[in-house]
Amino acid sequence: MLRWLAALGAVGLADPGLVLARRKASARGQTKAREQDQKSAAAGARPGKRLVVVLLQGGPDGLSLAAPTADPLYPALRPTTAIVPGKDSFDLGGGFILHPALAPLFPLWKQKKLAVIPACGLPGVVPEHQAALASFAAGVPAKDAPRKSGWLGRLSLALGGERAQMLVGSLSPVFAGAPHYKLIAPGHGPSLPVPVPEDQALFEAESRLFDGRTALDTAFTAGHKARSAAQAKSLAESRESATGAVPAPTFARFGERFGRELAEHRDAPLGFVAVSGFDTHVSQGAGQGYLADRLRETAEGLAGLLTGLGKAADSTVVVALGEFGRRARENAFGGTDNGRGGVLLVLGGAVAGGRVLGDWPGLADHRLIEGDVAVATDWREVVAEIARYHLGLPEKRLTDVFPGLKPEQRLGVLA
Amino acid sequence: MLFAGLLLWGSMVPARAEEPDKVLHVLNRLTYGPAPGDLERVTAMGTAAFIASQLEPERLDEPAVLDEKLAGLPTASMDTVRLFREFGPKVDADGPPGPEAMRRVFDRTDAVALEAAKARLYRAILSRRQLYELMVAFWSDQFNLGAKKGLATLWVGSFEREAIRPHAMGRFLDLLSATAMHPAMLIAFGNWKNVSPRHGISSPGEGLDTSYAAVVLNHQTLGPGGPQKSGDVKALARIFTGWRVGAARDGAETGGFHFEPDLHDPTDKVFLGQPIKGSGVGEGAAALRILAGHKVTAVTISRKLIQYFLCDEPPPSLVKRLAETFTATEGDIREVLRALFTSAEFFDPKYRGNRFKRPLRQVVSTVRVLGGAPRDTAALVGVLDGLGQPLYEAGSADGHPILTATWLKPENVARRVALAGDIVSGRLPVLGPKPVGLSVQGLAGTLGPAVSASTRQAAAKASERLGPAVLLGSPDFMRY
Secondary structure (H helix, E strand, O other), X not given: OHHHHHHHHHHHHHOOOEEEEEOOOOOHHHHHHHHHHHHOOOOOOOOOOEEEEEEEEOOOOHHHHEEOOOOOOHHHHOXXXXXXXXXXXXXXXXXXXXXXXXXXXXXXXXXXXXXXEEEEEOOOOOXXXXXXXXXXXXXXXXXXXXXXXXXXXXXXXXXXXXXXXEEEOOOOHHHOOOOEEEEEOOOOOOOOOOOOOOOHHHHHHXXXXXXXXXXXXXXXXXXXXXXXXXHHHHHHHHHHHOOOOEEHHHHHHHHHHHHHHHHHOOOOOEEEEEEEOOOOOOOXXXXXXXXXXXXXXXXXXXXXXXXXXXXXXXXXXXEEEOOOOEEOOXXXXXXXXXXXXXXXEEEOOOXXXXXXXXXXXXXXHHHOEXXXXXXXXXXXXXXXXXXXXXXXXXXXXXXXXXXXXXXOOOOOOEO | OHHHHHHHHHHHOOOOOOOHHHHHHHHHHHOOOOOOOHHHHHHHHOHHHHHXXXXXXXXXXXXXXXXXXXXXXXXXXOOHHHHHHHHOOOHHHHOOOOHHHHHHHHHHHHHHHHHHHHHHHHHHHHOOOHHHHHHHHHHHHHOOOOOOOOHHHHOHHHHHHHHHHHHOOOEHHHHHHHHHHOHHHHHHOOHHHEOOOOOOOOOOOOEOOOHHHHHHHHHHOOOOOOOOOHHHHHHHHHHOOOEEEXXXXXXXXXXXXXXXXXXXXXXXXXXXXEEEOOOOOHHHHXXXXXXXXXXXXXXXXXXXXXXXXXXXXXXXXXXHHHHHHHHHOOXXXXXXXXXXXXOOHXXXXXXXXXXXXXXXXXXXXXXXXXXXXXXXXXXXXXXXXXXXXXXXXXXXXXXXXXXXXXXXXXHHHHHHHHHHHHHHHXXXXXXXXXXXXXXXXXXXXXXXXHOOHHHHHHHHHOOOXXXXXXXXXXXXXXXX
16 A cells, blocks of 8 residues: 555655556556446436545544543543533534534534534444554445455546546545546645654653662652653554554645645546544543644644635535544543544535434444444445435445445435 | 530540541542542541441431432332332333343433432432442442342332342341341342242243352352351242232232242241241241341441551451450340451551452542532442443452452553543543543642642643643542
8 A cells, every 4th residue: 555655655745736646547447447337328417416535544533523422431431532512512402512623613503514423434344443444445344355446546546437527635445446546645734743742751750769679669660651651652553553644734725725735627527635633542631632622623634625626615525534433432642542433524505404314323332343433324325326416426436436236225414 | 604615525526636647548448539628527536436426327408419310310219119100010011021121221221220320420429428338349249249130120129229229238137137138139030930839820931949048158148168058058048938929819918029838838947956846937937037137247247348448458456346246245246347447457557548449439428528519429339331331230249349459450550540530621521521620639638648748749740621631530539
């Protein structure tokens, strides 16, 4: 995967402006799909209808984005990272509040242009970045064999055939197999801050007090050392998990520009950008703090995206999701580790918003999957619904995009 | 009037103030740790009077704020039968019987169990009956319900309220009997399905089940290595056959216990060398009386109490004396405690301030020393999970371990330091997001001689924001 990215990356990074790239479809399945596509001339996105996918890379904490504050187990699972409800909380109904840092999205909810789907993810996802990003890109459950093409690439082909266009803000195997894509490089912007462990100073002060030879002193010294090592390892993982994505602080401003580009490129029904800063293993914070800052930036970027789209926002659906969610219980470092079910946001004028959609399995022990929020809604079903009923993808082409997916009923994300 | 007051004053104030180390030791061992003003109060009344008052918890009023907090937990005052009616399986609401219907029940039992844990913490932090609360925690380990098991989870709180609290400082036999007959215990170790199979009455697969009998003998009374033989376990299991969970059939049955004579093995038994005539439910009472009155039980319980309150390696002389008290008073727990807290061994300076706190004490003592009532204890329930002592969730029949060495682990110590930082900074909003009025000077005053000069200096040298955390995360505050 890294080699693939490097090959593509060379194109994008050379020129901060528009880059037009073209890749030959090589996978066998795609060739077949292409033949079918050429036969059925009816395929093709409805004019002006758009889908923009924003990958929140690193796996954002669903229990912070849409905090289940009505669940009594929530503060017990999250002693230091729970969002505490207050009189200013933005109530979503159904027992959830929206993270206060997502304030730029509050107006969209009120205008019914934002829907929230908790406990959303890919069934069988492995809570490990590389594997989860690969299965996100492939659009197949983790247990299935990986594919050379990405689901956005297949969707692009299924919608527009050989002439299909799409716009991307970052490179990803998710659109591998797309006939054409344009990279709108965000250019230089603020990079991702590194979270500082909140109690470093405290541990340093204590290390001067636990300096004897008692069993307690020895235990502290070993515990402090192991803790520092584990935190360093987590921070390295977070850094690595951000590879290839637009840092959230940069996305805060880039969103609007990306929206303008999308509006200008009427021939491109699809857009993609990956945003990083959500792998919060250390000092995640709660209503304020590291994750809150990243969420604010992301919300500014998402709201900006719709602003940039202008009138075109009315016929656009934006889907924002992570490759997975995070564990239900916070870890020992005021952070959360990689998990399964997360939160998916659907935004745009074509969305039946102002609602929490999908099932919520809850936080009781027996509802968690190995300590993670379960995946109650398959994100592919959300996308399939948008592709089918918003973009106008013929029903029989759906399995080209998501092999084996058979949505049972509509979630009702569209207005 | 004035004269009477003077007399009272004269009787309350000891001739000479006791040494601060001794006062602190008594406070440390009979409470979850000093709260603001406690050292002064106990110094003024004298340790003997303080110990006597803690041995009579029923005469101590509870603070209004505790009542308020408990009133906010509706299930924390419901009895076993009511909990079952309100939160147990509901055919109409849960859908057809099956895994999903069971999951819906367990969604509710988890929430009820969390309220029980929150209530326990409110009491541990705020109650004036500190010794009593320590005893509730002690017996909750001694009569632990084990890993989560069906409806036993719904009843962890009602088990504590109905079986443990009424007898925590009463007679051991009453305590043992109350736990044995409680539906939570009947479910927890499968005694409810321990039957003498009878066609048409018992369910297929039901039969003699010795699990609970083994737990009673090996964990709750005689302890491991006692005089019991495998035949005694089987005999006790046969004695317990027919003890079911269900609606009361007559006045003798209450609270969800139900005796089913048709599923009872009516033959005569021999238990620990004593003949027990087949007589129905009364056999169980006779067997529990034998166990509660057994000299080995007296030694086992006495040993554990010393380990809980004083040290990992109990002095044999003290064990012997407490066991004698236990036997002489027919298992009067209050008198055994009195013997412990008036013993010379208890006051031996070598035991002062050298024990590593169990996680529950670390958490509760931290909140107590800050003063004031916690806004919510749910986060603390989660903290105890992280520290390895989740309330009502110890997996084994022994409950959470008593011995210090079990807890003295690198990760556990590091988590305690982090906890100090989280609480002082308000990241853990137990006293609200911005705790006010915390100062090194104030905390050091509350803790008195517990804070060494080096800790006080280090805390004073740190920033105003960090200082209190340095003190609460120090080695001094991890010992008691």
